[in-house]
Amino acid sequence: MLRAGEDLFQVEERLWVLTAPTGQGIYDFGFDRFFPCRRPYQLPESLEVVARVGVWNDYAERHRELASEGVRLVHSPEQHLLATELPHWYPRLTDLTPRSVWYDERPDAKTVEDALGWPVFVKGERQTSRHRKSLSIIEGPEQFELAMAAYAKDPILHWQRVVCRELRPLRRVEEGAPDRIPSSFEFRTFWWRGELVGWGPYWWQGSPYTMNELEQREALALGRDVARRVDVPFLVVDVAQEVSGRWIVIECNDGQESGYAGVSPFALWRNILELERAR
Known part of the structure; x- marks a missing residue:
């Protein structure tokens, strides 16, 4: 059930947590250092779990694997995507956030210009690439085409749909x-x-x-x-x-x-x- 490096435990007999170290100080947290935690010899037949393992690129598959063992992640695959x-x-949230469009294929500059004009904020559907300004704050068509060429090769961005947003x-x-x-x-x-x-x-x-x-x-x-x-x-x-x-x-x-x-x-x-x- 557990993948390499993963640990499953109960915190203060209130909350089940599935963890794995990522090496990122902004993300990892040593629950054992601050709260009473226990790892029972036998798990209950069914339990709800919060995962803190970093990003699963196969969240739906991992949800299915765990559910088959009676371990239910706090978010369904649909809730995770939402x-x-x-x-x-x-x-x-259209009235609370900048106007946005997204594309299944990397768009050309004319398509984006017609939708939003310039400048625009560009990102993957999940995230930017390490907050790089040159790939995010785009002033015009030439810079946009250069950014799309970089997106195609970027390890964080190449698999994400492209999102273009009004720059507020x-x-x-x-x-x-x-x-x-x-x-x-x-x-x-x-x-x-x-x-x-x-x-x-x-x-x-x-x-x-x-x-x-x-x-x-x-x-x-x-x-x-x-x-x-x-x-x-x-x-x-x-x-x-x-x-x-x-x-x-x-x-x-x-x-x-x-x-x-x-x-x-x-x-x-x-x-x-x-x-x-x-x-």
Whole structure:
């Protein structure tokens, strides 16, 4: 049932977790160091599990394999796609996020220009390639064609559908490295069964920034609305503020696959355990 490197255990007799190390400090978390964990000799006939193993490119197949052993991942394959891929969550959030189009085949510049004009923000349906500005913020047709040639060879992007989005004027935090997307006033929020369990700055490695009371109230209200609309058990919502002061949704993700960014993992799991205790 378990693949190489995977570990299955129960945290505080409340929450089953399936983990595997990824080597990424922004993602890995040593549950045993902070919470009582047990690995029973015999598993129950049926249990619900949160996976923290990184990204499964075969999520549906892994879901089927585990289900055959009585282990049910917290997200069905359909819920996983709804939380993870923009073409699935975007239709529920069109009024809260930049206008977007996506393509099964890499489009030419004229097609994108007719749909959105220039400039545009370009990404894979799941993610960018290491936040590279040259492959994301596209000013015109020549740069777009160069980006598409790079997408065809990029190990992160070549298998993803291409998403093109209206480029919105975001409040900047810092410019960052020459070929990195500028850091905006953006925050990562985690939602467990519709309840907020953690939030923090998305650009956690650069200049420190945080929200005041009004900004926090507005940003988290937006996140809560998204969690209600998308309606999956473990959702990540990234929100950012435009220069106008308006808050928008940058993207959604499956909480099982998402890095913590500036969110405290201990506080996050502590909050999840408290909610599970109250169920």
